[in-house]
Amino acid sequence: MTGRLVIAGLGPGAETLITPEVTQALADASDIVGYIPYVARIAPRPGLTLHPSDNRVEIDRARHALTMASDGRQVVVVSSGDPGVFAMAAAVFEAVENGPAAWRDLDIQVLPGITAMLAAAARAGAPLGHDFCAINLSDNLKPWPLIERRLRLAAEGDFAMAFYNPRSTSRPAGFARALEVLTACCGDDRPVIFARAVSTPEERISVVPLPQCRPEMADMRTVVIVGSSTTRVIARAGVPLVYTPRKVGP
Amino acid sequence: MTGRLVIAGLGPGAETLITPEVTQALADASDIVGYIPYVARIAPRPGLTLHPSDNRVEIDRARHALTMASDGRQVVVVSSGDPGVFAMAAAVFEAVENGPAAWRDLDIQVLPGITAMLAAAARAGAPLGHDFCAINLSDNLKPWPLIERRLRLAAEGDFAMAFYNPRSTSRPAGFARALEVLTACCGDDRPVIFARAVSTPEERISVVPLPQCRPEMADMRTVVIVGSSTTRVIARAGVPLVYTPRKVGP
Incomplete structure (x- = not known):
């Protein structure tokens, strides 16, 4: 055969x-x-x-x-x-x-x-509805400075971002540093989605403004999505809806 | 109800x-x-x-x-x-x-x-196996200069890129311009995947070096994937395999 x-x-x-x-x-x-x-x-x-x-x-x-x-x-x-x-x-x-x-x-x-980021995005609303990047935050297979460089360029291009492998017990420091870089680049007005174990019994979704994000909110089963400057949060009972409008500019 | x-x-x-x-x-x-x-x-x-x-x-x-x-x-x-x-x-x-x-x-x-880029990537091999961006090349809902800016930043960050809506009859010029920008930023050594109507009877996949890309290779049913500087092409009988290694650096 x-x-x-x-x-x-x-x-x-x-x-x-x-x-x-x-x-x-x-x-x-x-x-x-x-x-x-x-x-x-x-x-x-x-x-x-x-x-x-x-x-x-x-x-x-x-x-x-x-x-x-x-x-x-x-x-x-x-x-x-x-x-x-x-x-x-x-x-x-x-x-x-x-x-x-x-x-x-x-x-x-x-x-x-x-893929995890699309399952996570679906649960939160439509945060990846406009141009976006997917970045693996693990530095097991690439140097950390390259990750930081990509975070800065993605922020400069005003992409939404999805992060895989944000934090593990053997790499606790990277995600904390990523949050510092993003806070410096993006300012305060940015929703961040922590989506853990989507579609499993352990699923947990939270939406947190960037300045309130803490490293321990993520682990290896979490996908983290950071909105662009145009991403909107719709308050309602329970977890808010988050979406990035299709249109940018006038 | x-x-x-x-x-x-x-x-x-x-x-x-x-x-x-x-x-x-x-x-x-x-x-x-x-x-x-x-x-x-x-x-x-x-x-x-x-x-x-x-x-x-x-x-x-x-x-x-x-x-x-x-x-x-x-x-x-x-x-x-x-x-x-x-x-x-x-x-x-x-x-x-x-x-x-x-x-x-x-x-x-x-x-x-x-989503189309992941179906396309699967047919070609694994071109999105490392960090990547997804960019909608239509300027119906955003100004064209923003698209060019994102192309340049994505190239500077050495992301692989997936392009949705690369070219329509009402917007024939944009994709030609995008290819010019990419050629200027990325040099010659970059595989480009044109994946049309993946998983339908009209499916067509081709892998073309960046300098040989022509605007008319894409239409609205095509997703275009551009490799990063590390993306590899494996020659074999038929369409080659394209993948981006997980590891970057020494």
Whole structure:
């Protein structure tokens, strides 16, 4: 049988946010590869082998998946959210580029998913309704000065911003520094959305003015969205609605 | 019966890219509101009224949907892709903010969808695997100089970029100018992905080096993705794979 490698996005958490194309790929799989908590979302069944692995071994995991697909297996690499956004797809293609030439001719498909920032934006209103940037705040794979530089340029361009991996226990200082940079660049009048574990039982959404943001409001399960200068907050009972108007200027 | 307004993303085109939560909302609807080609994607059934409307009447459409929800109808506003990305969600909240106070207390939900840039990125590989920006190139709702400014800042920050609405028959000049700006800022060594009508029978994907891009390669059904300085192209039989590595620097 000809092998196949699918890199699939499981969305932010809820079953109802998984596309039918991903559900079908999971049903057709012989092997599921991914980070432990994502593989844990797949129901075991006869004929399916689960290969959970730890964080920070993305290239090893990608090579393992490619090797199995080369051997004729039907392999699905699972990511949370969308596999192309700060997730496994780039790791798999990095392994392809640096691996045996035959890997380039494998049947490799990326199946998109609902990425965390769009699930978060939907819960809050429409904060990403105008031009925006997506920035990974982890400095595990890039130097911190580059992150700060991007924050300043994004603020200068008046983009809304979505931050992935804002804060972890091993990197507590970065997000605090990011908030300082943003406060200096953006002034006081900016709504910030903290969206944690959207679509799961642990979901928590809050909208906080930039000067009142505290680093501990975010963790690794939080996506943070910062409005542009035109972003509006509509007060109402409960969490306010936040949206960025389509139109800028007169 | 209490009214409800759902703003739902239909994804880029294929049925298999519509989330189960959106499918359920469509099944529960009494009224579907949206731009003509998007409403045309909904199968008629008894008890369901379709309200297609023309382009550029987004606020009228939003007010109509809100009025029907106030009257107790189960209304779904449909957008292509994700409703929060250059689509109807921001228009609905703009109408809420400027409408009767009672609209703020309506049950309004945004259901995310697979947005065009992520469907396009998945087809090409993983070009948005590192920090990126999403920019609407239409100057219908913002001044053109702001678009150019954002292009320059995004290039300065070495973001990958995804462009929505790159070119229409009524705005043929903007995308040509955008290519000039990018060529000046980014130099020659930059892959550009033209992804047209992804997941539909008219799908067409091409990867073109920046200096070889021509304005007529894009139209309103095309999403254009421009790599960052680190984006890699993996040659193989057929369309090459494009990805942006997760890691930057030594």
